[in-house]
Structures are given as C-alpha cells and as structure tokens.
Amino acid sequence: MTQMEQNRKFMHCPSFRDGMKTSDQSQGVEPPAFGKPIVGELFVLPLFENLAENVSYASLLDARRSKRSYSDKPMTQAELAFMLWSTQGIQSFRDKVATFRTVPSGGARHPFETYITVKNVEGLPPGLYHYLPTENLGEKKVTIERLGDLPDYDKTITEMVAGQAWAAKAPVVLFYTCIPYKSEWRYAEMSHRVVLIDLGHVGQNAMLSAVALGLGSCCMAAFDQAACDRVIGLDSLNEYTVYGVSVGTPTE
Numbered sequence: 745m746t747q748m749e750q751n752r753k754f755m756h757c758p759s760f761r762d763g764m765k766t767s768d769q770s771q772g773v774e775p776p777a778f779g780k781p782i783v784g785e786l787f788v789l790p791l792f793e794n795l796a797e798n799v800s801y802a803s804l805l806d807a808r809r810s811k812r813s814y815s816d817k818p819m820t821q822a823e824l825a826f827m828l829w830s831t832q833g834i835q836s837f838r839d840k841v842a843t844f845r846t847v848p849s850g851g852a853r854h855p856f857e858t859y860i861t862v863k864n865v866e867g868l869p870p871g872l873y874h875y876l877p878t879e880n881l882g883e884k885k886v887t888i889e890r891l892g893d894l895p896d897y898d899k900t901i902t903e904m905v906a907g908q909a910w911a912a913k914a915p916v917v918l919f920y921t922c923i924p925y926k927s928e929w930r931y932a933e934m935s936h937r938v939v940l941i942d943l944g945h946v947g948q949n950a951m952l953s954a955v956a957l958g959l960g961s962c963c964m965a966a967f968d969q970a971a972c973d974r975v976i977g978l979d980s981l982n983e984y985t986v987y988g989v990s991v992g993t994p995t996e
C-alpha cells in the first residue's frame with residue numbers, strides 16, 4: 745500500500761465500539777487534567793459582552809470569507825477575548841471529567857490548547873500568549889498568560905506558516921495545538937480522526953466570530969510543523985500544532 749493509500753485508510757473507522765473497549769477510560773484510568781500548569785504573567789482581558797450584539801446569523805454566513813490582507817488597525821483586547829472565548833471558552837463541567845465549551849468535541853474531550861502570537865493588540869505587549877480557559881470559570885472573563893517575546897516577529901510567523909507572509913501582517917494569529925492523550929483516554933486508536941473533526945468546529949467558530957466583530961480571518965493548514973512546535977515550545981508528540989487562524993481588519 746502506498747503512503748497515500750495508508751493515509752486514506754486513516755479516515756476509516758472499522759469498529760468504533762470494540763476500539764473503545766481498549767481505551768484508558770474503559771480500564772478505569774483517571775482522566776487527564778483540563779489545563780496545563782500556568783508559567784507566564786497573567787493578563788485578564790476586558791469583558792466582551794457588548795460586542796457582536798446586533799448581527800444576524802444569516803449575515804454572518806453570507807459574509808464569511810477567507811481574508812488574507814489586513815490593515816494596520818490594532819485589535820482590541822475585548823475582541824481578542826471574544827475570539828478566544830468563542831473558540832474554546834468553557835461554559836460548564838460534566839462530572840469533573842469533561843468540559844462543555846462553545847464548540848462541540850467528540851466525548852467532550854476538547855483536546856486543544858490555544859496559543860496567540862500578538863503583533864498589534866491595544867495595550868498588550870507583543871509576543872507569545874496562551875489562553876487559560878479554566879481561569880475565572882463561570883464568568884465570561886478571558887485570562888491569557890504571556891509566554892515570552894517573539895523577536896523578529898514577521899520572519900518568525902512567516903516561517904511558522906510555511907512562507908505565507910501575509911499572515912504576519914495580521915494583529916494576531918491563533919495557533920491551535922492538540923494534546924492527543926486527552927482524546928485517546930476515551931477513544932484510543934480512533935481518537936485521531938475525531939480530533940480532526942473537532943478541529944473543523946473550532947475553525948468555523950473562529951471565522952464566524954471574526955465576521956461578527958467586523959474582522960476577517962483565514963484558517964491555515966499549511967504551516968511548518970517543526971517551526972510552530974519549536975516557537976510555541978512543544979515536544980511534537982504529546983502536544984503539537986494542528987491549525988492556525990490569522991485575524992485582523994480586512995483591507996478588501
């Protein structure tokens with residue numbers, strides 16, 4: 745079988761029910777933690793509740809289009825908060841095992857982390873940030889931690905997104921990473937297909953949320969795995985980059 749054919753088979757799901765019987769969950773193993781240890785300086789972003797109040801759902805669908813050209817206009821912290829909440833915000837817990845969020849996820853596993861490369865957000869030092877959805881639970885208050893500087897921002901982002909230099913002009917790029925064990929705990933070897941399906945919901949919420957804010961976005965699967973994982977600080981096995989979404993004020 746060629747590699748291409750093997751990859752096609754990856755999309756198959758021969759016996760989901762039997763496969764689940766082999767999972768750690770079915771063996772009584774404790775579920776993995778919801779979040780990662782906090783290591784950076786915390787920033788609590790302003791509430792976003794008055795944003796995107798008067799936009800019809802149909803108009804969002806009509807206006808959603810990938811935008812790859814951005815003005816120099818900074819993003820506000822409330823807009824960034826809205827983008828983060830609407831793609832990964834935690835609304836409630838189920839039995840201390842799962843979280844319910846603004847996106848669906850198979851088995852409510854939610855195997856993603858959100859990292860943000862900030863170029864131009866009002867009042868926020870540029871650099872690399874990480875969203876902490878488990879902070880301020882029960883409130884729509886978004887907390888992020890600052891993980892460090894991003895020297896030579898444009899060059900670094902362009903390398904991360906495999907030469908797509910336009911993305912470095914965006915005030916922020918959201919990088920979604922996957923912690924596969926979060927899904928494997930429940931779905932064992934079937935996890936990886938589920939995780940990719942989960943990811944599509946995150947991307948769609950990101951795009952519709954950007955439109956709701958009068959912003960534009962572009963989802964990116966063309967990224968450099970090694971560069972992204974190196975810049976974010978991931979081991980590429982237990983956590984690795986799976987998606988990028990640039991967001992900014994479109995010029996078109």
Ligand SMILES: Cc1cc2nc3c(=O)[nH]c(=O)nc-3n(C[C@H](O)[C@H](O)[C@H](O)COP(=O)(O)O)c2cc1C
Pocket residue numbers: 808809810811812908947962963964965966967
């Ligand atoms: C999974 C996925 C990966 C994508 N990767 C890229 C990318 O790396 N670079 C890019 O310019 N556009 C990327 N796009 C955007 C598509 O090119 C775009 O959705 C498509 O051309 C249709 O245009 P529309 O989004 O305006 O409807 C991606 C979209 C999806 C859903």
